Amino acid sequence: MADKQIEVVQGTLDMLILKTLGLGPMHGLAISRRIEQVTRGAFQVKPGSLFPALHRMEEEGWVVSTWGESENRRKAKYYRLTRGGERQLDAKTKQWGRITLAISRALETD
Amino acid sequence: MRLFSRLRSLVRNLFHRAHVEKELDEEVRSYIEMLTDEKVRQGARLEEAHRAAQIELGGIDQVKEKVRTVRSGAGLEELRQDLLYAQHSLVRNAAFAIAAILSLSIGIGSSAVLFCIVKDIFIRPLPFSRPERLIRLTGFYPKGAVAALQRQSTTMDVAAFSTDAEFNLNLKGRREHLQGSAVSSNLFSLLGTQAAVGRTFYPEEDLPGRNHVVVLSHTLWAAGFGANPSVIGTWVPIGGQNRQVIGVMPKNFAFPSSAALLWIPLQMDLSNLEDYWGTGFMPVVARLRSNVSLEQAQEEIRQLIAHVIAEFPYPMARNWNADATLIPLRQDLVGNLRSRSQILLWAVGIVMLVACVNVTSLSLSRASARRKEICIRASLGATPQRIARQILSECLFLAFAGGGLGLLLVFKVIAMLQSALPRDTPRLLEVGIDWPVGLFVLALTVLSGLVSGVIPAISFASLDLGELFKTYGSTLTWRIGNRFRNWLIAGEVTLAFILVISAGLLIRSLWRLTLVDPGFGSEHILTVQVFRDPSSCLNRSACIADYNQLSSPGLPSEWLLHLH
Numbered sequence: 001m002a003d004k005q006i007e008v009v010q011g012t013l014d015m016l017i018l019k020t021l022g023l024g025p026m027h028g029l030a031i032s033r034r035i036e037q038v039t040r041g042a043f044q045v046k047p048g049s050l051f052p053a054l055h056r057m058e059e060e061g062w063v064v065s066t067w068g069e070s071e072n073r074r075k076a077k078y079y080r081l082t083r084g085g086e087r088q089l090d091a092k093t094k095q096w097g098r099i100t101l102a103i104s105r106a107l108e109t110d
Numbered sequence: 111m112r113l114f115s116r117l118r119s120l121v122r123n124l125f126h127r128a129h130v131e132k133e134l135d136e137e138v139r140s141y142i143e144m145l146t147d148e149k150v151r152q153g154a155r156l157e158e159a160h161r162a163a164q165i166e167l168g169g170i171d172q173v174k175e176k177v178r179t180v181r182s183g184a185g186l187e188e189l190r191q192d193l194l195y196a197q198h199s200l201v202r203n204a205a206f207a208i209a210a211i212l213s214l215s216i217g218i219g220s221s222a223v224l225f226c227i228v229k230d231i232f233i234r235p236l237p238f239s240r241p242e243r244l245i246r247l248t249g250f251y252p253k254g255a256v257a258a259l260q261r262q263s264t265t266m267d268v269a270a271f272s273t274d275a276e277f278n279l280n281l282k283g284r285r286e287h288l289q290g291s292a293v294s295s296n297l298f299s300l301l302g303t304q305a306a307v308g309r310t311f312y313p314e315e316d317l318p319g320r321n322h323v324v325v326l327s328h329t330l331w332a333a334g335f336g337a338n339p340s341v342i343g344t345w346v347p348i349g350g351q352n353r354q355v356i357g358v359m360p361k362n363f364a365f366p367s368s369a370a371l372l373w374i375p376l377q378m379d380l381s382n383l384e385d386y387w388g389t390g391f392m393p394v395v396a397r398l399r400s401n402v403s404l405e406q407a408q409e410e411i412r413q414l415i416a417h418v419i420a421e422f423p424y425p426m427a428r429n430w431n432a433d434a435t436l437i438p439l440r441q442d443l444v445g446n447l448r449s450r451s452q453i454l455l456w457a458v459g460i461v462m463l464v465a466c467v468n469v470t471s472l473s474l475s476r477a478s479a480r481r482k483e484i485c486i487r488a489s490l491g492a493t494p495q496r497i498a499r500q501i502l503s504e505c506l507f508l509a510f511a512g513g514g515l516g517l518l519l520v521f522k523v524i525a526m527l528q529s530a531l532p533r534d535t536p537r538l539l540e541v542g543i544d545w546p547v548g549l550f551v552l553a554l555t556v557l558s559g560l561v562s563g564v565i566p567a568i569s570f571a572s573l574d575l576g577e578l579f580k581t582y583g584s585t586l587t588w589r590i591g592n593r594f595r596n597w598l599i600a601g602e603v604t605l606a607f608i609l610v611i612s613a614g615l616l617i618r619s620l621w622r623l624t625l626v627d628p629g630f631g632s633e634h635i636l637t638v639q640v641f642r643d644p645s646s647c648l649n650r651s652a653c654i655a656d657y658n659q660l661s662s663p664g665l666p667s668e669w670l671l672h673l674h
Contacts, residue, residue: 028137029144047141047167048176055134056180061115070140072147077137084115 013045013053014062015096018081018089021063027076028054054079062088120182127187134177138170171490188496192503199504207508210469214512214562217465218554219519220458225550226524228455230541231444237362237540239302243398246442247411249431250391253378256294258418259394265407266396269294270376273366273393277349278643281334287641288330290372291365297373298325300397301365307331308342308357316375323375324353328361330371348372350643362540366393387423395439408436444537460608462558467601469508469562473501474569484570498567505563506556513555520547 020026020034031054032045057063062085070076081089123130142163149159167173178184200207235241245266251259256270271293279286294300298310306328315323324346326335335341345352353374364370380386398407415434419426487497524541640657647653 027144028141029148047138047173051138051173052176052180055177059116059119059180059182070144072144074140074143074147075136076140076144077133 012096013049014057015089015092016043016045017050017053017057018062018085018092021079021081021085022089025066025068025078025080027068027070027078029076031079057085060084060088116182123181123183124186130181134174138167138173142167142170188499189503192500193507195500196504196507200507206472207511210472210508211511211515213465213468214509214558215515215519217462218509218513218516218551218558219523221462221554222516222520222547222551223523223527224455224458226520226541226543226547227527229546231537234540236440236443236537237303240397241440242438244301244439245396245398245404245407245436246439247394247396248433248435248437249394251394251431252387252389252391253376253385254387254421254423255418256392256394257378258421259414260294260296262414262417263396263407263410264399265402265410266398267296267300268394268396269297269300270392270394271297271366272376272390275374276641277372278641279334279346279348279372286334288371289369290374291370292374292376295375297365297395298359300395302397303359303363305357306360307339308355310357310359311375316378318377318379318381321375321377322351322353323356324348325357325359325373326355327359327363327371327373329368331358348374350645364537364540368537383423396436404436404438411436462554465512466558466562469505469558470565473505473563473566494570497570501567501570502560502563505566506559509555509559509562512558513551516555517548517551520551 016035017031020031020038023034026034028047028050032047032050035043035045054063054065058065058079062082063079064082065077065079068076068078142160145163145166146156146159149162150156154162164170178187181187236244238244247268251270253270256268259268271291273291275290275292277288277290279288293311295311295313295316298304304310305325308325310325311323314320326341331337331341341355342357343354345354347353359373378386396407398404411434412432415431419428419430484497487500488494492500520543524543528541642653647656
């Protein structure tokens with residue numbers, strides 16, 4: 001299991017977070033768990049990279065945060081995707097598609 | 111939209127820092143709590159769950175520090191912290207700080223003074239219209255030759271000026287002795303400068319009977335006539351002759367130098383052969399006519415001089431001024447200052463370098479003392495870059511203090527130079543402090559801060575943290591630092607030696623000059639300079655008798671003082 005965990009590829013963390021927030025407002029731990037879950041544990045998002053990314057994207061205007069209450073009645077900060085964030089996710093997804101396509105083509109060629 | 115959002119964040123981060131920090135703290139803590147809950151649900155005991163959550167987080171302070179570095183204005187905030195920290199650490203080490211600031215201020219100050227001088231004397235164009243067309247003809251010429259050149263030259267306009275005209279003048283009841291210049295009537299129009307008040311000379315005002323006019327410098331007008339415009343048209347006794355004031359030149363007009371306080375026209379008296387052809391040889395300035403190159407004018411001038419030689423009423427040597435050359439006026443005015451200021455430039459450069467090296471070696475020698483502090487900062491999550499920047503900003507802080515002090519020094523030194531240097535130093539009064547000087551000081555300040563800080567910063571940042579902790583408490587060995595520091599110290603001592611020795615030699619030669627035996631007893635001997643109006647010496651024998659009386663023994667001392 002441990003050797004299958006990979007560091008999140010540089011620049012893709014933003015995309016993963018934005019995609020996750022597309023499901024609805026979420027707090028930091030939930031985002032982290034959700035990414036782990038959908039990637040079947042391949043990606044572990046550590047707080048040391050999660051929080052800086054969230055705060056940076058908030059400053060960019062891609063997400064907004066509000067204080068709310070968690071499922072366990074704890075005070076938690078919830079992040080929500082904005083219109084700008086949706087556009088960013090869209091752009092990033094398209095870019096990612098082009099990159100993976102190009103790389104897999106390159107690797108398939110003998 | 112995005113820009114606006116970032117700007118809003120920047121303002122929030124800079125001005126509502128406490129609130130931003132509090133939110134961050136709460137957010138991270140709530141994360142730990144939720145993580146703990148999760149682990150408790152999975153069956154862990156509360157304390158264990160809490161501990162595991164903290165380990166998984168990886169240190170509250172480290173996470174917070176990472177968030178801080180991505181915020182807008184993080185650079186500014188860190189700079190503020192660095193400078194504040196630099197200030198604290200320097201106040202604690204006042205002796206170090208004072209030594210560094212003083213040595214930087216001397217370096218920056220002396221460089222800026224030289225910058226002022228180079229900029230205003232060598233680089234700034236002469237304050238005349240189209241100064242690049244103005245040239246100086248080498249050699250000295252009598253009035254007759256000047257008139258001949260004016261008549262015959264097709265490539266340039268020519269004017270002459272005397273450099274040794276001196277006048278006695280009654281100013282507010284006091285008799286003053288002033289320097290001025292007798293000039294061709296076309297000099298002002300040739301230079302392209304108009305009078306600030308009144309007018310300059312008309313072309314015919316250098317003819318006998320018409321030349322009883324005078325143009326005042328702004329300095330003389332202000333000091334002797336209260337800057338009163340109604341002085342135009344009044345008659346003033348100058349050098350024993352009544353002259354009508356016709357104009358005042360602008361403040362920055364100084365020709366041939368700022369020592370000239372008034373200008374009278376040359377007297378072009380054809381009937382006085384001795385005066386016209388035989389005495390008072392003068393320098394000549396000229397302006398190239400349009401579409402004429404310096405080479406064309408140069409080609410013409412030697413032929414012209416051959417013609418002029420034939421016009422002399424007495425046999426003139428055939429090779430008189432055969433090497434006459436045209437040189438740009440600026441080069442002529444400041445030419446001999448150039449080599450001297452080049453020497454100064456080197457000296458000042460060395461002083462500046464010594465100052466930087468001083469600060470560098472002082473910073474490095476503080477290294478051992480700061481090791482604990484660096485260890486603590488590193489273990490609290492400061493990256494090597496951050497530590498390097500801290501050291502660098504300390505040096506910048508020193509540099510800014512030194513630069514400020516240096517600027518004050520510049521004001522003092524420029525004022526001192528202007529009063530101490532001879533007044534006929536070319537373009538002396540044009541030297542001043544303006545915004546390019548300010549920019550220069552700023553650039554030099556930043557540069558010296560970077561130069562003196564970069565080596566200590568690199569040696570700190572390149573330290574291996576594990577190594578650092580292993581030797582915690584013992585004397586630190588600098589792998590790169592030590593070797594480099596030895597070089598620095600050796601270099602600095604060498605430079606200091608060179609400066610001290612050359613300064614010492616200079617003083618010694620001055621001192622020896624004062625000790626040279628002149629070959630006669632100089633005790634009880636006064637030298638007196640006598641300035642008489644030319645008109646008071648028209649009667650030759652009476653004039654000689656006056657001077658003879660001066661040299662008679664037993665002359666009462668107060669009589670001498672009157673003359674002086």
